[in-house]
Amino acid sequence: MSNELRSRNWFGKTGKDGFIYRAWMKNQGIPSYEFDGRPVIGICNTWSELTPCNAHFRELAESVKHGIYEAGGFPVEFPVMSLGETLIKPTAMLYRNLVSMDVEESIRANPMDGVVLLCGCDKTTPSLVMGACSVNLPTLVVSGGPMLTGKYKGKDIGTSDVWRFSEAVRAGSMSQEEMTVAEACMCRSRGHCAVMGTASTMACMVESLGLSLPGNAAIPAADSRRKVLAQMSGLRIVEMVKENLRLSDILTRKSFENAMRVNAAIGGSTNFVLHLLAIAGRIGVALKIDDFDVHSRDIPLLANLQPSGEYFMEDMYYAGGLPALMKEMRERLHEDCITVNGKTIGENIAGAECYNRDVIAEGGKPFNDISGIVVLKGNICEEGAVMKPSAASPHLLEHTGRAVVFEDIEDYKNRVDDPELDIDETCIMVLKNVGPSGYPGMPEVGNLGLPKKILAKGVTDMVRISDGRMSGTGFGTVVLHVSPEAAVGGNFSVLQDGDMITLDVENRLLHADITEEELNRRKANRKTPPSPYNRGYVSLYVQHVEQAHLGADLDFLKGSSGSRVSRDSH
Numbered sequence: 001m002s003n004e005l006r007s008r009n010w011f012g013k014t015g016k017d018g019f020i021y022r023a024w025m026k027n028q029g030i031p032s033y034e035f036d037g038r039p040v041i042g043i044c045n046t047w048s049e050l051t052p053c054n055a056h057f058r059e060l061a062e063s064v065k066h067g068i069y070e071a072g073g074f075p076v077e078f079p080v081m082s083l084g085e086t087l088i089k090p091t092a093m094l095y096r097n098l099v100s101m102d103v104e105e106s107i108r109a110n111p112m113d114g115v116v117l118l119c120g121c122d123k124t125t126p127s128l129v130m131g132a133c134s135v136n137l138p139t140l141v142v143s144g145g146p147m148l149t150g151k152y153k154g155k156d157i158g159t160s161d162v163w164r165f166s167e168a169v170r171a172g173s174m175s176q177e178e179m180t181v182a183e184a185c186m187c188r189s190r191g192h193c194a195v196m197g198t199a200s201t202m203a204c205m206v207e208s209l210g211l212s213l214p215g216n217a218a219i220p221a222a223d224s225r226r227k228v229l230a231q232m233s234g235l236r237i238v239e240m241v242k243e244n245l246r247l248s249d250i251l252t253r254k255s256f257e258n259a260m261r262v263n264a265a266i267g268g269s270t271n272f273v274l275h276l277l278a279i280a281g282r283i284g285v286a287l288k289i290d291d292f293d294v295h296s297r298d299i300p301l302l303a304n305l306q307p308s309g310e311y312f313m314e315d316m317y318y319a320g321g322l323p324a325l326m327k328e329m330r331e332r333l334h335e336d337c338i339t340v341n342g343k344t345i346g347e348n349i350a351g352a353e354c355y356n357r358d359v360i361a362e363g364g365k366p367f368n369d370i371s372g373i374v375v376l377k378g379n380i381c382e383e384g385a386v387m388k389p390s391a392a393s394p395h396l397l398e399h400t401g402r403a404v405v406f407e408d409i410e411d412y413k414n415r416v417d418d419p420e421l422d423i424d425e426t427c428i429m430v431l432k433n434v435g436p437s438g439y440p441g442m443p444e445v446g447n448l449g450l451p452k453k454i455l456a457k458g459v460t461d462m463v464r465i466s467d468g469r470m471s472g473t474g475f476g477t478v479v480l481h482v483s484p485e486a487a488v489g490g491n492f493s494v495l496q497d498g499d500m501i502t503l504d505v506e507n508r509l510l511h512a513d514i515t516e517e518e519l520n521r522r523k524a525n526r527k528t529p530p531s532p533y534n535r536g537y538v539s540l541y542v543q544h545v546e547q548a549h550l551g552a553d554l555d556f557l558k559g560s561s562g563s564r565v566s567r568d569s570h
């Protein structure tokens with residue numbers, strides 16, 4: 001086996017090159033026998049104190065290492081750029097593709113035979129999986145796990161309450177002092193957001209794709225069983241290298257269909273669309289935005305988790321975790337898809353049990369018949385737009401209203417609370433220029449706060465449309481990812497105050513009552529300001545980022561370059 005390992009091109013050499021490859025590694029106290037041809041496993045770590053959701057990852061990496069040693073492998077931990085959703089400005093999404101490049105090049109350039117990806121906070125999962133796909137070694141994902149459920153004034157709270165609290169402060173029903181107390185009550189343990197936000201969605205995505213051991217998605221970060229799973233993952237990756245079980249063996253069209261169906265049943269984040277499209281693009285599986293609608297259309301909501309429901313990821317784990325949920329929808333899954341443990345999805349979920357029907361519904365008794373991601377089309381989203389109906393208000397799913405247009409986020413901030421703003425709750429709020437290249441980076445601002453004067457009436461939801469994203473923890477009747485975005489000159493770019501817009505979710509329609517001639521006239525008069533970004537990564541990003549309906553990857557990163565090093569100077 002040892003001659004087949006790519007790490008032998010480093011550590012298996014004699015002479016000057018072999019000396020150099022091994023000698024400098026030995027300064028870490030590594031004995032000679034570690035270089036004897038055992039599989040070298042990279043542990044790709046997104047630990048950072050600036051990514052609080054991943055701040056426990058050095059400890060998690062130690063558990064992975066234990067497993068690798070136990071299985072006779074040689075672990076090598078390496079850092080990549082980490083993306084902390086709450087701190088990074090202007091938005092972590094701007095850097096997802098940059099991190100994927102870091103991951104891809106770090107794996108390929110170094111002596112690794114297999115990789116464990118340590119992922120947690122929202123963007124750390126897709127960026128690591130995307131990068132790893134472009135190399136395609138045996139790869140296994142270990143998620144960091146959700147935080148314990150927050151507790152405030154005797155109630156369970158989670159990230160979705162941030163939106164409720166901030167609206168309550170704006171409406172005057174909560175004081176700033178109370179909000180400051182709530183801050184310390186929400187994030188009371190290690191781990192990522194505890195609701196079915198993007199991080200939990202991504203953890204479920206990797207498990208349903210077959211990229212993690214069963215049960216990975218829901219074990220709380222603070223639960224000792226998270227470390228057990230990490231150790232078991234370390235054990236397993238060594239076996240995967242011996243079996244040559246690669247990402248491309250696991251990530252098939254059928255496994256992507258499983259992930260889309262599971263995402264519907266859990267009420268997963270809309271960000272799932274962007275990330276799954278980008279991952280598919282890297283591994284070479286043909287996936288289109290319309291697939292998300294097709295494969296979630298008949299899937300009911302089986303997880304009663306915020307923001308679509310009531311509970312938290314901790315509850316999901318105690319109720320049986322993702323395997324118990326997947327078992328409830330097994331007839332809708334491709335059970336024969338192979339996963340990282342060498343077993344099929346069907347084998348992995350066969351023994352799963354549900355212990356709490358308030359959290360995971362029986363297949364025949366869902367919490368909501370509405371779930372999933374709806375893909376809308378129409379004359380103001382020619383390539384598509386998405387929304388999450390389970391997080392929307394049922395009475396607004398079919399609605400026609402007058403557009404109140406904000407040209408960019410600064411325009412919105414300046415005018416939204418102006419008492420003179422001509423708006424009522426039947427209007428549709430439109431926010432432009434928050435798309436991939438327009439912002440740039442497609443920030444999570446799509447669930448715009450309502451104007452104060454409307455909140456004061458007790459109204460909590462209005463239809464909102466933008467070319468940006470929404471946090472997976474957000475909710476409301478919010479249409480997102482309008483493509484083409486305003487900045488590249490689609491019809492959305494020329495919407496004006498007073499245009500009448502119809503949202504018809506049942507018929508998957510988003511339409512403005514404007515003639516083709518009028519749209520073309522407006523577009524002909526549209527002025528495009530020169531880009532202010534003319535150096536560095538952001539300039540590269542703006543020039544090459546694709547539209548949301550394609551996954552917002554950089555055009556030159558699609559596909560794979562494999563694991564071969566392009567040149568060997570030694």
Ligand code: FES
Nearest residue numbers: 053121192193199
């Ligand atoms: Fe990291 Fe929510 S901020 S997962």
